[in-house]
Every structure is written in C-alpha cells, then in structure tokens.
Amino acid sequence: MGMSASRVPSEQTNASDELILHLTDQNFDENTKEGFVLVDFWATWCTPCRAIAPIVEKLAEKYNGKLKVGKLDTDENPLTSNRFGIMSIPLVVLFKDGQPVDSILGARPEQFYDQMIKKNIPELE
Amino acid sequence: MKRKVIIIGSGPAGLTAAIYAARADLKPLVIAGITWGGQLMSTTEIENFPGFIEGIEGPELMNNMMEQAKRFGAEVVFENATQVINNKNSRIVKTYENEYEADSVILATGATPRRLNVEGEDKFYGRGVSTCATCDGAFYKEKTVAVIGGGDSAMEDATFLTRFAKRVYLIHRRAEFRASPIMINRALNNPKIEVLYNTEVREIEGENKVSSIKLFNNQDNSEKSLEVDGVFLAIGHIPVTDFLENQIALTDEGYIKSDDGVHTSMDGIFVAGDVEDHKYRQAITAAGAGCKAALEVQKWLEKLED
Incomplete structure (x- = not known):
C-alpha cells in the first residue's frame, strides 16, 4: 500500500491520528484510486469539523487494516474540494475506486458513519 | 449510578445551568451533543454579551463557559440525546451510546436553523x-x-x-x-x-x-x-424537541411549554433557553434561564430529600 501521504502534525497528535491519511491535492488520486477510502473534508475555521475529528480518529482505529481513513483540509487543497463540488463542511465521503459513493454532511454520532460504511462494504459487518 | 441532575444541551443555557449546579455540589452531567456549544459556535464576534468590552468570538465564549463548568466539577459527555424517560422516581436519558439516570433533568437543547421549504432546497443542501x-x-x-x-x-x-x-x-x-x-x-x-x-x-x-x-x-x-x-x-430557528416524543407539553409553535420559563408539564423535568423561549432568544437571556433552572432544580432536590 502506497503510504505517500504526508504526516502533517495536528494540534493533538495521538496514536489514532497516526492511522489517518493526510490527503492533499497532490496525493489524493494516488491514495483513493483503489478500493474504499473514507475521507473527512474539513477546515480549521469550521467548528463542527473540530467536533467530528475525534470520531474520525476512532473510526480509523476501529477499521485499521480494513478501511483507509483520511482527512483533507479544504482550505489548503481547493482543487480536490472543487473537483467534487464541495460547498459545505464537515462532509465525510466514502470513495470507491476514486469515486464518491456515499456521504454524510454535518457532524453526526459515530454509529451513523459506521452504518454508512457497513451499508456500502457489507464484508466489514 | 443515579445522578442528581442531567443537563441536555451545552449552549449558554445548558452551560450556565451546569456552572450553577456544579457550584451547588449537584455534580451535574452535561450531555453536550456532538456539535456542542449551541448557536454561538457558528457566529463570529459577540458584541452584546455583557463583560466583554471589545466583544468576544462565539466559540471562545462557549469554550470559556465549558471550562468554567468543568472547573467546578461538571461532567461532560459529547453525545446526542435520543430519548428521555420519565419514571416515577427517576429520569432516564438515553443517547446513541449510553443510558444515564438522574433525579432531575434540565432540557436546554436550543434550536436549529429553520429551512425555507422551497423546491431545490433539499437537492442543493450542502451543494450551494x-x-x-x-x-x-x-x-x-x-x-x-x-x-x-x-x-x-x-x-x-x-x-x-x-x-x-x-x-x-x-x-x-x-x-x-x-x-x-x-x-x-x-x-x-x-x-x-x-x-x-x-x-x-x-x-x-x-x-x-x-x-x-x-x-x-x-x-x-x-x-x-x-x-x-x-x-x-438565516430565517430563524426551530426548537429541538424531537427526542422528547410528545411526552412533554409543547406550545402550538413547538416550543416546550412553561409558565415561568423554567418548569415544564413534568415534575422533575426543567427547561432553559431557546427550546422554550420564543421571544428573546439571546445568549444572555438563555444564560439567565440556565441559572434559574439550576436554582429551581436545587430547590426541588432539597424538597425531595425532606
């Protein structure tokens, strides 16, 4: 697996953050072109985005080795957010082979993301 | 473990109630929600909250209230409440993850942005x-x-x-x-x-x-x-009461019904802030209501012990 995503230090670096792919305009395609990837589109100025950061970290831990989980700062990577027509965040998108297949807009409880993942990837049930 | 009071909501009403309840040694549990902090979390400068000469950013004000409540011992969980069950001698609050029990509950769930209800709105929600x-x-x-x-x-x-x-x-x-x-x-x-x-x-x-x-x-x-x-x-807000499943009396407009802005139709369940207040809807009035609710809970618990 190509782990070429850069490791951007976050405010609180902890164990589960290490499991998250830090996606950029440069490495997005390479990291999402094959299989399923869950991507958290966020920005520093978006307060509800901060609220789901720990949930995304939990998901990364829970699905470690089974599903890639990444985050993309829409401010620093406008090309990718433009390409997918993203106009509202927080937005968590499930990609399959580079294409979005499902998404959740706004901050929701962990089990909502779980349900979306399992609905689209039954073998993770 | 049965608590004395559970506060649902973490805007100015909920957190002010938490500060007062914590200082009264009631060891409140705040069910803050995933996107905690209420409406002020999505505002920029607050210029009309007393005490801040140059104004204060909404999220910073809410962070301060949160830290203040925690300093006095309020316990906080970032979960969304899904149900309140009113038993004879206790109240149960369920969330997606857990279940909590207390003598009393303060409902401070606030309000959520109103939608226009026109064609195209749902289709483009999040896409413009x-x-x-x-x-x-x-x-x-x-x-x-x-x-x-x-x-x-x-x-x-x-x-x-x-x-x-x-x-x-x-x-x-x-x-x-x-x-x-x-x-x-x-x-x-x-x-x-x-x-x-x-x-x-x-x-x-x-x-x-x-x-x-x-x-x-x-x-x-x-x-x-x-x-x-x-x-x-930006066409106003509607009160968040869906998790109450019509057990509690609401007004025609869907706000929690209360004669004094604190008591509800159910003994042991109190209310504070925008989920009840259809008139003022200010951060400072919500904070005031949170204070009143915590004081009333304190009085109610004292009577319970007699």
Whole structure:
C-alpha cells in the first residue's frame, strides 16, 4: 500500500491520528484510486469539523487494516474540494475506486458513519 | 449510578445551568451533543454579551463557559440525546451510546436553523444551500451569494460573507428588517451588499450545484431570476424537541411549554433557553434561564430529600 501521504502534525497528535491519511491535492488520486477510502473534508475555521475529528480518529482505529481513513483540509487543497463540488463542511465521503459513493454532511454520532460504511462494504459487518 | 441532575444541551443555557449546579455540589452531567456549544459556535464576534468590552468570538465564549463548568466539577459527555424517560422516581436519558439516570433533568437543547421549504432546497443542501455562513463562507471566494432573512443573524451572515464573496444579495420578505439598528447599518453601509426587500425565494435552481434563485416580489407580484452561486438561510430557528416524543407539553409553535420559563408539564423535568423561549432568544437571556433552572432544580432536590 502506497503510504505517500504526508504526516502533517495536528494540534493533538495521538496514536489514532497516526492511522489517518493526510490527503492533499497532490496525493489524493494516488491514495483513493483503489478500493474504499473514507475521507473527512474539513477546515480549521469550521467548528463542527473540530467536533467530528475525534470520531474520525476512532473510526480509523476501529477499521485499521480494513478501511483507509483520511482527512483533507479544504482550505489548503481547493482543487480536490472543487473537483467534487464541495460547498459545505464537515462532509465525510466514502470513495470507491476514486469515486464518491456515499456521504454524510454535518457532524453526526459515530454509529451513523459506521452504518454508512457497513451499508456500502457489507464484508466489514 | 443515579445522578442528581442531567443537563441536555451545552449552549449558554445548558452551560450556565451546569456552572450553577456544579457550584451547588449537584455534580451535574452535561450531555453536550456532538456539535456542542449551541448557536454561538457558528457566529463570529459577540458584541452584546455583557463583560466583554471589545466583544468576544462565539466559540471562545462557549469554550470559556465549558471550562468554567468543568472547573467546578461538571461532567461532560459529547453525545446526542435520543430519548428521555420519565419514571416515577427517576429520569432516564438515553443517547446513541449510553443510558444515564438522574433525579432531575434540565432540557436546554436550543434550536436549529429553520429551512425555507422551497423546491431545490433539499437537492442543493450542502451543494450551494447552507445554514452556516462561518462554516461554508470560504467556498465562495469571488462568487455571488444570497442571504435570506431579516434578523441579526442575516445581517451578520451577509456582512461576514463579504470577506469572501464579490457580491452579497440580502433578501427579505418584508419591507423592513427586524435586526438591531447597529447590525442593519453595518450591512447597509457595506458596498458589496445589495438589499432586496419585499422579496420571497420561490425556488432554488441549478444543474449539479446552485446557479440561480427564482424570486417573487410580494408588492408588485413580479417574478424574476437571480444568478447566485450560493444561498445562505438565516430565517430563524426551530426548537429541538424531537427526542422528547410528545411526552412533554409543547406550545402550538413547538416550543416546550412553561409558565415561568423554567418548569415544564413534568415534575422533575426543567427547561432553559431557546427550546422554550420564543421571544428573546439571546445568549444572555438563555444564560439567565440556565441559572434559574439550576436554582429551581436545587430547590426541588432539597424538597425531595425532606
């Protein structure tokens, strides 16, 4: 697996953050072109985005080795957010082979993301 | 473990109740929600909360209240409440993850942005239609947006969006704004903002994202189309009561019914803030209501022990 995503230090670096792919305009395609990837589109100025950061970290831990989980700062990577027509965040998108297949807009409880993942990837049930 | 009081909500009402309850040694549990902090988390500068000469950012004010409540021993969980069960001698609050029990509950769940209910709104929600200018404003650099509404939030959103957008239409269905004069003047004096009074949005149109809105002038009954890239709704809020499943008495407008702004139709369940208050809806009145609710809970618990 190509782990070429850069490791951007976050405010609180902890164990589960290490499991998250830090996606950029440069490495997005390479990291999402094959299989399923869950991507958290966020920005520093978006307060509800901060609220789901720990949930995304939990998901990364829970699905470690089974599903890639990444985050993309829409401010620093406008090309990718433009390409997918993203106009509202927080937005968590499930990609399959580079294409979005499902998404959740706004901050929701962990089990909502779980349900979306399992609905689209039954073998993770 | 049975607690003395559970506070549902973490806006100014919930956290002020938490500060007072914690200082009264009631060891409150705050069920803060995933997106905690309430409506002020999506505002910029708060200029009318007493004590801050130069104003304070909404999220910073809420962070301070949260830390203040924790300092006195409030316990906080970031979960969404799904159900309140009113038993004879205790109250159960369920969340997606857990179940908590207490003698009393303070409902401080506040209100959520109202939607227009026009065609195209659902389709483009998140793709050009937004209820959070501070979250999504930056996606509209050098674009044209419309803000719908006539209150303080609409004025603030329109003014905020001029940081990014090249043009902001402020669209209001009445002939006059109901916002405070200082907020109105700020918007009216901004050269990027153009106001359309007596104008209602009839439809939001586009292919994959918003490209225009259909407007209706309710004075001359004319219709026209206006090209915009985004629509920001600031047309008020509706109280959050869905998790209560009609057990508790509500007003016709859906607010929790209370004669004094604190007591509800159920003994042991109290209320505070915008989920009850249809009239003032200010951070400071919500905080005041949170204080009152915590004091009433304290009194109610003392009687329980007698």
